[in-house]
Amino acid sequence: MEVMGTPFFLTTVDKFARWAQRSSIWPMTFGLACCAIEMMNLVSPRYDAARFGAEAFRASPRQADLMIISGRVSHKMAPVIRRLYAQMAEPKWVIAMGACASSGGIFDNYAIVQGVDEVIPVDVYVPGCPPTPEAVLDAILKLQGRIRSGDEKAGIRSWQATA
Amino acid sequence: MAGDGLSGTARQGPQAAGAAAASVRAALETVGRLAQRFGDAVEPLPASLDMPVVKVRPDALRDVARALKDDGYAMLLDVGGVDYLGRRPPQERFEVVYHFLDVRGLRRIRVRVPLPEAEPVVPTLSDLWPSANWAEREIFDLFGIRFEGHPDLRRILMPDDWEGHPLRKDYPLRGPRQRGTPQALRQRFFPLRLDGPPADGPGGQLQAPAAGAQDGSPARKEGGA
Numbered sequence: 001m002e003v004m005g006t007p008f009f010l011t012t013v014d015k016f017a018r019w020a021q022r023s024s025i026w027p028m029t030f031g032l033a034c035c036a037i038e039m040m041n042l043v044s045p046r047y048d049a050a051r052f053g054a055e056a057f058r059a060s061p062r063q064a065d066l067m068i069i070s071g072r073v074s075h076k077m078a079p080v081i082r083r084l085y086a087q088m089a090e091p092k093w094v095i096a097m098g099a100c101a102s103s104g105g106i107f108d109n110y111a112i113v114q115g116v117d118e119v120i121p122v123d124v125y126v127p128g129c130p131p132t133p134e135a136v137l138d139a140i141l142k143l144q145g146r147i148r149s150g151d152e153k154a155g156i157r158s159w160q161a162t163a
Numbered sequence: 164m165a166g167d168g169l170s171g172t173a174r175q176g177p178q179a180a181g182a183a184a185a186s187v188r189a190a191l192e193t194v195g196r197l198a199q200r201f202g203d204a205v206e207p208l209p210a211s212l213d214m215p216v217v218k219v220r221p222d223a224l225r226d227v228a229r230a231l232k233d234d235g236y237a238m239l240l241d242v243g244g245v246d247y248l249g250r251r252p253p254q255e256r257f258e259v260v261y262h263f264l265d266v267r268g269l270r271r272i273r274v275r276v277p278l279p280e281a282e283p284v285v286p287t288l289s290d291l292w293p294s295a296n297w298a299e300r301e302i303f304d305l306f307g308i309r310f311e312g313h314p315d316l317r318r319i320l321m322p323d324d325w326e327g328h329p330l331r332k333d334y335p336l337r338g339p340r341q342r343g344t345p346q347a348l349r350q351r352f353f354p355l356r357l358d359g360p361p362a363d364g365p366g367g368q369l370q371a372p373a374a375g376a377q378d379g380s381p382a383r384k385e386g387g388a
Contacts, residue, residue, distance in 0.1 A: 075322055076322045109337060110337055111338075
């Protein structure tokens with residue numbers, strides 16, 4: 001065959017798309033509480049999320065595909081987060097950063113939603129109060145692993161199935 | 164509260180201490196004048212650590228506040244609410260506490276207004292001191308104390324559709340039972356609709372879901388009665 005003389009490789013469109021997706025995760029710029037301070041370190045030279053293609057924080061949900069819930073979610077904030085999530089373009093993912101976003105944390109009271117997964121679907125939970133930037137990086141890597149493997153449970157699909 | 168009164172004097176030496184004592188004395192004179200002018204409506208309380216304190220009946224509050232303002236207390240530093248649940252008599256369960264500062268003379272005075280449990284209402288000071296506006300809204304939001312004559316008495320911290328006043332001592336810490344449970348939130352937010360406006364509507368208002376509205380139909384909001 002003509003092609004035999006030049007280097008080439010074979011893949012599927014699906015695999016290629018997943019590779020592209022996981023290599024350029026764009027998180028959304030917003031912080032909810034003290035965890036956000038740790039989250040900001042992600043793009044600093046020390047932690048450098050650019051190594052994993054996840055450094056482009058975008059201030060508009062339309063341009064982001066990863067939502068890092070960095071802090072406790074109040075009942076007043078819940079509809080706002082819900083709407084921001086709905087405004088993000090598919091495919092999209094969510095990381096619940098820290099104890100409060102995952103379960104309400106120490107705030108077992110009237111004002112705080114007991115885990116953001118009661119409002120939007122979550123792909124990766126990060127323990128800690130607050131988690132270290134390394135832990136959040138690990139969450140991003142885990143998310144990349146799920147995207148690469150084509151995990152059907154990732155993202156919004158599972159959430160629709162269980163709702 | 165001991166900002167420039169006590170802790171400050173320890174650092175600044177005897178001269179500052181003398182000045183602070185003089186301003187407390189001056190504020191005490193204000194208390195005496197108020198008691199003289201308003202009679203029963205004003206009751207001087209034992210002096211607190213940091214500033215003189217008076218108890219004022221709610222119907223006299225506006226006159227007292229105006230007198231204080233004319234006397235040089237130009238600044239309303241803070242308005243706070245307190246719930247003394249179980250206090251006898253129940254006519255004094257709630258208190259609204261005002262802190263006034265005379266910026267020139269460095270005099271401070273605290274005004275406490277006890278309010279009844281049944282109908283805690285107090286006249287607004289937001290027309291005299293605009294700084295009272297949001298503070299009064301916050302007290303209304305968290306304690307359910309109404310401020311008569313307030314131009315815009317809405318909740319300021321809690322969601323608009325919230326029920327109850329969370330800083331009351333008899334408010335359940337975890338909130339009303341039906342609110343905040345995973346079931347209630349699921350009814351409110353699920354399923355997420357991607358092809359239209361969110362199910363909870365533009366204001367994020369909680370609508371009581373209709374009995375058969377579990378199918379996530381777009382008409383849920385109208386279906387809730």
